[in-house]
Amino acid sequence: MTQMDTGVYSDPNETPPLAQAVPLGLQHVLAMFASNVTPSIIVAGAAGLAFGGPEQVYLIQMAMLFAGVATLFQTVGFGPVGSRLPIMQGTSFAFVGVLAGVAATQGLSVALSACIIGGTIHFLLGSVIRHLRWLFPPLVTGLVILAIGLYLIPVAIKYAAGGAAPFQMEAESFGSLMHWAVALSVVVVALALKFFTSGTTSSAAILIGLIVGYILAYLFGMVSFAPVANAAWLTGITPLPYGFEFSLGATIAVTLVSVVSAIETVGDTSATTKAGAGREATDEEIAGATYADGLGTAVAAVFGGLPNTSFSQNVGIVGMTGIMSRHVVTIGALVLILCGLVPKIGAVIASMPLPVLGGGVIVMFGMVAAAGLNVLTEVTMNRRNMVIIAVSLSAGLGLNLVPTAVQYLPGVVQTLATSAVAPTALVAILLNLLLPDEV
Structure with missing residues (x-):
C-alpha cells in the first residue's frame, strides 16, 4: 500500500485500516443523512401523505436504501458505470421544486414515473458527456463548484440555527444560543482535531465533532429517542408502489433538471x-459518474425513491480529510443500505438534531466552495475571465x-433559473464561447 509523504490516501484503490475506514465511512453517512431524507419528507407532504404515516416512512426508507445502492454504482461500478471514486450519492434537492409541484397536482405516480424516464435519459448522457467536456474547462467547472458551495452554505446556517423548513425557521427557538452552542462545538472540535492531532483522530475529525455535538445536544434535552422505539426492525420494498403514469410535461421538467444534475456531477x-x-478527473471517470447518476435515479424511482445525485458535502469530507479511498465511501454505502432495510438504525441517526449536523456541514459546504476556488486558481485572471466569473x-x-425576480417565467424554467447551479453554468459556458481571448 502506497501513501503520499503526508500520509494521505490519494489513490482511490487504496484502503485505510478497517479501524480507520469504518468511522470514515460512517462520517460520510452522517454528513449527508439529513439532506438525503429531507427531499422525501417535502415531496411526501406535497403529495398529501400523512406526516409519520407508513407511506411517508416508506419514501424515507427508500431514500436511504437507494442512496446506498447508487453509491455502490459509483464506488464499485460495473462496466462503464461508476467513476470508481469516493463519490457519495444521495437524494437530490435540485428536483424538489419540480417533483413537489407534480406530486401536488398529478400525484406521486406521475412524479415517480417521470423520474424513471428522466433517470434513463440521464444515464444515456454518460455516452456523450466526454464529447461535451470541452464545454467545461477549469473556468466553468470551478465556477460550478464554487456556486454549489455558496448555494449550500445558507442551508448549513439554517441547520446550525435549528431549522431548514420555513415553519422551523419561524419558531422562537430558531437561532437560539443553545442551537449555536451545539453547532459551534462541532466546528471547534472538528477543526481542533484536524489540525492539532494526527492519525485516526485527525482523519475522523468531523465524525468526532458530530459525536461531541450530539452529546451536548442530549444534555440540552434536544434529543428524542421516541422515533427509535417506534421504528420497525425490517422494511420491505415494492416495485412501482404507485403504479406507472406518463405525463409529457412532468417528464420534460424532470429531464431538464437531470441535465443540471449531470453538470453538478x-x-x-x-x-x-x-x-x-x-x-x-479523466473522461472515463466523468462518463462513469454520469452513468451511475442516471442509473441510480431510474432504479430508485422504480421502487419509490426520488432522484439521486452526487453529494457535494461529501466532496468536502474528501477535501477535509484527504482520504481519497473509494472503499471508505463503499462502507458508507453499505451503512445506508442497512439503514434503509432496518428502520431502527436509520431512526438512531435521524434522532441527531439539525444544529449538530449544521455544525458539520458549515465546514464541509465551505470546503466545497474552497475546492471551486482551488480550480479557479488554474485560470489566468485577466479581464475577460474576471468578467465571466x-x-x-x-x-x-x-x-x-431573489427568486421573485423571475416569478413570471414558466414553472420549469423558473425552477432552473433559481437553482444557482444552472444559470451559473449556462452563463459561464456561453460567455466562455462568445468572448474573445485576450492577447
Whole structure:
C-alpha cells in the first residue's frame, strides 16, 4: 500500500485500516443523512401523505436504501458505470421544486414515473458527456463548484440555527444560543482535531465533532429517542408502489433538471479528484459518474425513491480529510443500505438534531466552495475571465437569492433559473464561447 509523504490516501484503490475506514465511512453517512431524507419528507407532504404515516416512512426508507445502492454504482461500478471514486450519492434537492409541484397536482405516480424516464435519459448522457467536456474547462467547472458551495452554505446556517423548513425557521427557538452552542462545538472540535492531532483522530475529525455535538445536544434535552422505539426492525420494498403514469410535461421538467444534475456531477467529480489527489478527473471517470447518476435515479424511482445525485458535502469530507479511498465511501454505502432495510438504525441517526449536523456541514459546504476556488486558481485572471466569473456568479446566485425576480417565467424554467447551479453554468459556458481571448 502506497501513501503520499503526508500520509494521505490519494489513490482511490487504496484502503485505510478497517479501524480507520469504518468511522470514515460512517462520517460520510452522517454528513449527508439529513439532506438525503429531507427531499422525501417535502415531496411526501406535497403529495398529501400523512406526516409519520407508513407511506411517508416508506419514501424515507427508500431514500436511504437507494442512496446506498447508487453509491455502490459509483464506488464499485460495473462496466462503464461508476467513476470508481469516493463519490457519495444521495437524494437530490435540485428536483424538489419540480417533483413537489407534480406530486401536488398529478400525484406521486406521475412524479415517480417521470423520474424513471428522466433517470434513463440521464444515464444515456454518460455516452456523450466526454464529447461535451470541452464545454467545461477549469473556468466553468470551478465556477460550478464554487456556486454549489455558496448555494449550500445558507442551508448549513439554517441547520446550525435549528431549522431548514420555513415553519422551523419561524419558531422562537430558531437561532437560539443553545442551537449555536451545539453547532459551534462541532466546528471547534472538528477543526481542533484536524489540525492539532494526527492519525485516526485527525482523519475522523468531523465524525468526532458530530459525536461531541450530539452529546451536548442530549444534555440540552434536544434529543428524542421516541422515533427509535417506534421504528420497525425490517422494511420491505415494492416495485412501482404507485403504479406507472406518463405525463409529457412532468417528464420534460424532470429531464431538464437531470441535465443540471449531470453538470453538478461533473463539477463534483472534478472537485473530488482535485481535492483528494490534486489532479483533473479523466473522461472515463466523468462518463462513469454520469452513468451511475442516471442509473441510480431510474432504479430508485422504480421502487419509490426520488432522484439521486452526487453529494457535494461529501466532496468536502474528501477535501477535509484527504482520504481519497473509494472503499471508505463503499462502507458508507453499505451503512445506508442497512439503514434503509432496518428502520431502527436509520431512526438512531435521524434522532441527531439539525444544529449538530449544521455544525458539520458549515465546514464541509465551505470546503466545497474552497475546492471551486482551488480550480479557479488554474485560470489566468485577466479581464475577460474576471468578467465571466463576475457575471456568472451574479446571475446564478442573484436569481437564487431573489427568486421573485423571475416569478413570471414558466414553472420549469423558473425552477432552473433559481437553482444557482444552472444559470451559473449556462452563463459561464456561453460567455466562455462568445468572448474573445485576450492577447
